[in-house]
Amino acid sequence: MGRENKILGIVGEVIAADFLKQKGYKILENNYTTPFGEVDIIAKDGDFTVFVEVKTRATDSLGPPSLSITWAKEKNIIKNALCYLKKYGLVYSYWRIDVVSVKLGEGNGVEQIELIRNAIEGTL
Numbered sequence: 001m002g003r004e005n006k007i008l009g010i011v012g013e014v015i016a017a018d019f020l021k022q023k024g025y026k027i028l029e030n031n032y033t034t035p036f037g038e039v040d041i042i043a044k045d046g047d048f049t050v051f052v053e054v055k056t057r058a059t060d061s062l063g064p065p066s067l068s069i070t071w072a073k074e075k076n077i078i079k080n081a082l083c084y085l086k087k088y089g090l091v092y093s094y095w096r097i098d099v100v101s102v103k104l105g106e107g108n109g110v111e112q113i114e115l116i117r118n119a120i121e122g123t124l
Helices: 002-022 071-087
Strands: 025-032 037-045 046-055 095-104 110-120
Touching: 002 025, 002 046, 002 095, 002 110, 025 071, 037 071, 037 095, 046 071, 071 095, 071 110
Parallel strands: 046 095
Antiparallel strands: 025 037, 037 046, 095 110
């Protein structure tokens, strides 16, 4: 990932965390790392532990940010979630994977933000 893309991703994650807080989510972890990769945000939404993948773009040329989640990325997100759930004894609790899609405009201002609840099915 290039430096500009990394900065764009960090900006998107900060915006997404604030957005989720406004929706009543309680942020538990940011950038949680497992052997399979990283979870951008882990939060609580009521009884659910929510694993949030944040996708950020500054242009429409490749379509909406959420379209960049491939089948392989979905599988890694699920593996990351299961690692976290196992570590904290939450395997039999309520959980889901959400996606926050952030489209930035001029000066990194938010042009559009979308929360997609239960965006990825939790099966391998």
